[in-house]
Amino acid sequence: MTAKIIDGKAIAQKLRERLKREVDDLKEKGITPGLAVILVGEDPASLTYVRNKRKACREIGIRSFLFSLPETVSEGELVRKIEELNGDEQVHGILVQLPLPSHVNPANILPRIHPMKDVDGFHPLNAGKLMAGEKTFIPCTPLGISVLLKEIGCRVEGKHAVVVGRSNIVGKPAGQLLLNMNATVTYCHSKTADLQKFTSMADILIVACGKPNLIGAGHVKEGAVVIDVGINRDESGRLTGDVNFEEVKEKAGFITPVPGGVGPMTITMLLSNTIQAAKQIHRLPWP
Ligand SMILES: NC(=O)C1=CN([C@@H]2O[C@H](COP(=O)(O)OP(=O)(O)OC[C@H]3O[C@@H](n4cnc5c(N)ncnc54)[C@H](OP(=O)(O)O)[C@@H]3O)[C@@H](O)[C@H]2O)C=CC1
Numbered sequence: 143m144t145a146k147i148i149d150g151k152a153i154a155q156k157l158r159e160r161l162k163r164e165v166d167d168l169k170e171k172g173i174t175p176g177l178a179v180i181l182v183g184e185d186p187a188s189l190t191y192v193r194n195k196r197k198a199c200r201e202i203g204i205r206s207f208l209f210s211l212p213e214t215v216s217e218g219e220l221v222r223k224i225e226e227l228n229g230d231e232q233v234h235g236i237l238v239q240l241p242l243p244s245h246v247n248p249a250n251i252l253p254r255i256h257p258m259k260d261v262d263g264f265h266p267l268n269a270g271k272l273m274a275g276e277k278t279f280i281p282c283t284p285l286g287i288s289v290l291l292k293e294i295g296c297r298v299e300g301k302h303a304v305v306v307g308r309s310n311i312v313g314k315p316a317g318q319l320l321l322n323m324n325a326t327v328t329y330c331h332s333k334t335a336d337l338q339k340f341t342s343m344a345d346i347l348i349v350a351c352g353k354p355n356l357i358g359a360g361h362v363k364e365g366a367v368v369i370d371v372g373i374n375r376d377e378s379g380r381l382t383g384d385v386n387f388e389e390v391k392e393k394a395g396f397i398t399p400v401p402g403g404v405g406p407m408t409i410t411m412l413l414s415n416t417i418q419a420a421k422q423i424h425r426l427p428w429p
């Protein structure tokens with residue numbers, strides 16, 4: 143089987159046009175959604191991501207505010223900045239770009255974001271609500287994956303979803319969201335004894351490890367839906383995922399490319415969550 147390639151970039155573009163109309167409607171009510179991004183240090187990858195996020199905001203009329211803090215910032219200073227933004231009426235969403243420097247523990251920082259402004263969905267209250275199946279902010283990458291699955295007409299209910307990776311920002315919430323959608327979910331991670339045994343059972347395979355070519359054709363069931371979250375840069379600076387694309391596309395039913403798959407959806411869901419935050423703060427209905 144030769145896989146259909148899931149064009150995340152095109153799907154993201156289509157959604158952003160819809161989101162722009164939502165922003166226009168809000169502006170007519172006198173509300174301009176605003177996203178505050180806190181960037182600590184000068185990691186080149188983080189600088190690129192933050193630039194892309196702000197550009198995406200600008201394109202659909204969301205205001206973005208950037209706060210660049212030095213690598214040496216203390217936890218106390220970071221928390222003070224967050225508290226200031228929690229009280230800022232122009233700011234509806236707050237994002238602290240990860241990773242943070244090693245002297246800063248994200249567990250001391252992320253819970254200080256007001257849960258109603260937590261557009262990344264990393265606050266323990268929102269993570270708990272996702273686990274309980276309640277309406278909440280869902281982390282952008284898992285949410286983007288669920289939209290991609292919907293777009294290709296993949297019915298999740300009753301399927302076996304295998305998630306490789308168990309980070310708080312991708313793997314865990316992705317598996318939880320698929321469970322909420324009635325998939326049977328298996329998590330794999332670096333201590334999994336026989337990765338291939340599990341991945342080759344997957345109807346839906348989500349890979350979020352940061353290990354280039356971890357998944358080859360032998361890991362994949364014929365006709366499976368393969369979602370490659372990994373973003374790796376090779377020696378020449380080219381982006382690759384965690385899946386051996388050339389090999390796996392001959393076997394899978396659907397596959398996301400890197401770049402142009404999950405990445406653009408992550409940013410689109412950040413825009414969407416920011417709009418929902420603005421609506422919620424102004425007590426407007428949100429879906
Ligand atoms: N496209 C997008 O929008 C986004 C892409 N990313 C990318 O996704 C990837 C994962 O990100 P993130 O979740 O933050 O990464 P983390 O490093 O936090 O987590 C990686 C996970 O992969 C597991 N893992 C590592 N090696 C193996 C292995 N050989 N076999 C099985 N599991 C393994 C780890 O297991 P253990 O827990 O045991 O250590 C861990 O759970 C990265 O490439 C990142 O750049 C991230 C966010 C958004």
Ligand SMILES: Nc1nc(=O)c2c([nH]1)NC[C@@H]1CN(c3ccc(C(=O)N[C@@H](CCC(=O)O)C(=O)O)cc3)C=[N+]21
Nearest residue numbers: 237238239240241262282373401402403405406408409
């Ligand atoms: N608080 C926080 N929230 C995040 O959501 C978050 C984060 N920190 N830290 C880093 C990871 C990574 N991440 C990506 C977002 C977009 C692309 C993306 O747009 N990728 C493009 C390519 C971009 C390029 O060319 O570099 C693509 O795959 O097509 C990738 C990765 C969000 N993250």
